[in-house]
Amino acid sequence: MSKDNQVLEEFTSKEYEHGWNVNLEADEAPKGLSEDTVRFISAKKNEPAWLLEWRLKAYRQWEKMAEPTWANVHHPQINYQDIIYYSAPKQKKSISGLDEVDPELIKTFEKLGISITEQKRLTGVAVDAVIDSVSVATTFKETLGELGIIFCSFSEAVKEHPELIKKYLGSVVPMNDNYFAALNSAVFSDGSFCYIPKGVRCPMELSTYFRINAANTGQFERTLIIADEGSYVSYLEGCTAPMRDENQLHAAVVELYAMKDAEIKYSTVQNWYPGDKNGKGGIYNFVTKRGLCFGDHSKISWTQVETGSAITWKYPSCVLKGDYSMGEFYSVAVTNNYQQADTGTKMIHIGKNTKSRIVSKGISAGKSQNSYRGQVHIMKRASNARNFSQCDSLLMGDQCGAHTFPYIDVENQTARIEHEATTSKIGEDQIFYCLQRGIDEEAAVALIVNGYAKEVLNQLPMEFAVEAQKLLALTLEGSVG
């Protein structure tokens, strides 16, 4: 067993590989949160009065709310007055091409291996790169424009498509939905906006890379995706963050709105700084993600690979309002060292003949705690609803924990609900089998874990699947169950 312990030790002492800090001259709001901060952010972004009002309303609601404590995570009290709520990379004039972008930024991307130019040329992915809250480059806009697809930063959308923003902002996640959503609604800095018109099938994967870059900056993204009747879009969100000692707060809101016969596929690879091996630093990731299947026969599918963040608090949900609508949730969450993840989903069945499927795979190692928390709610009028949930946990080492909190609430007799959960470790017999065939221990673990997570990884678009598999292998290097 001592060898196991040794490799485990090695694995658990692995430092974050994407840790570095590029010095961008930030344009920051003063520390702290008040109505003035909200006004400052709104003014900074030249926002119309109605949006400022909306933000202020959210702020006033937030003030009255209390931070939720039900999640299975522990962290020191967050001082909301000790956070800088707005920071923009220095970007004086508006740009039309990549060559005008701050070379520091380009370097940042190159270091991460996601150089925009390269992405553009090789993969055909339109990238809306967000560094510290302000979008700096949007690619492939023209191609998308021809199809009538709007894909731009949130601030741009506010200026150019105010009628859409006015109509849909907060329609899926109301401003007072929860503490962190209210906070986001008050101070959100920027984000992505996407509208797919009737009957259009988006020809490429839309993608945003998020980065958190200046010290002490909470990042408050807001994403809104609207898929009009009969349209289809696949959206990718991926993130890495530089090493930082102080905890950083991230409270994003993502709203998906699918109309009749529309389909939205939303994939995430999250690899923010998880803190060092002693649990110091790391990102607090408190995100509200929700999709509304508004029209009949609509479909929303969430896929997430969560490997980063010190604390993850995230429940991508589907509200299945339209008849025959469908929600899916596929998740792999890996925690190591002192990471804590409390993640899962909610499937709210309102319409008739709605279906949902949940596949969640948790992997905990080191001294981490990994929780699945999910709800399947069948409302009274949701006849013939169908749900299948599976949440498995894999434990590596005897100092971590795996927790499952599924809530199943059924108010309609015709519902058929199945839920199953298992907890296990990587079997010695499985490792032995691989060793016999000349596969070394590390490769065997990677193989077994990849097999364990396959059902979820398979859901990822090609571009992401490669990155996700690499991430899993990297995180689990040297670990033996």
Added chain:
Amino acid sequence: MTTATESILKQILESSTPAYFDKGNEARKKAFAQLSEIGLPTSKSEEYRFTPITKALEKRFTWTSSSPASEAISIDSFLPAIGDTHLIVFTNGRFAKHLSKLDGLESNVVVSTFEDADLKTKSVIQSLLGTISKTEDPFAAMNSAFYQEGIFIHVPANIQVAKPILVLHINDAQAKQVIAHTRLLVSIEKGSDLSIIEKSDSLGTQPCLHTFTEEMIVAESATLDYCKIQNDSGSTHQVSNTFITQADNSRVNTFTLTLNGQIIRNNLTIQINGEQCESHFNGLYLVNGNTLVDNHTVVDHQKPNSFSNEMYKGIMDDQAKGVFNGKIYVRPHAQKTNAFQSNRNILMSESATINTKPQLEIWADDVKCSHGCTTGQLDEEALFYLQARGIPYASAKAMLLYAFALDVLTVIKNENLKAHLDQLISERLHKNF
């Protein structure tokens, strides 16, 4: 604390006889302080989210006087047909000596109320009472503060108690409401076997509240079989807190059958505090009308190499509500634990609901744990198949439900009891569903 809790607490306090606190009973005072602190549960309390018992207490009960002691009740109709048993009878929360039958117990086996115990036994009770129970649940705290009567059952080492002990609770709410708080303390020492059957019934339509706190200490290599049958009237509110702790090599089989009542809440906590333990706990709830049945179970594996298996099934008809929460804890170092849980439900009507939350919390890596949970309705094709063979719809339905429910009885070893339960379930399904 909410105002509702405050006013109820105040009334409880004013209605209780001063004797409760006069005896210098520190445990009661402490429990009362705790109850005042935690208050009664609201819909915001995670553990009582779906069980509005405080509202019911507020609406239906007056807390002016404590319930009268036992009256002349005939118990014959309440005795289950399970052969010869020892018998302990409680009426309205008081021990009814004249109705009980305790002769023929194995020598040295003690069955006594807390009050009537001899000095030596009293000191044993003192040393055990409250050691394994917790008062985090408001009703456990309420019970610990106000219990009217308690029974102590002690089985010394290496005694196989031949006949089961039947504990019968009858609450007579024909004329007046009943509020009863009773306790049971069981200690089974090394290598001994004991079987307890607990049955509760009630009379009349006045509101009835009965809280139970039950502590069962199962020592090394001992066996406990515990069966609870709840068949109360539609105005009975019950909250039972059952705590079982197991030492090395011990076996525990529990079965809870709920058929009737207004709000029935069962908290069952099994602490596996030894190695090579085996624990089976099954439950079945067949409810209709306005009944709400809420089973919260906890199995806490603190030591390695033990096995637990839980199976709860439920059928809800009319406006009945089912709530289930099953927690499995596997503590650090409890390696090689095997813990399984399943909860299956059938909803029979448009207004019946089920809220279920199976919960696994694992801190050890070399374990096998799983839970499964399903909700559905009867298979139309199976119904059709039976009807096509000339079986009327009602019988076909009852047959299928019976088949669904029956395997929870595997945990019962006593053949008489098994046959009785079988019949009870079958009758209920044919008559009421």
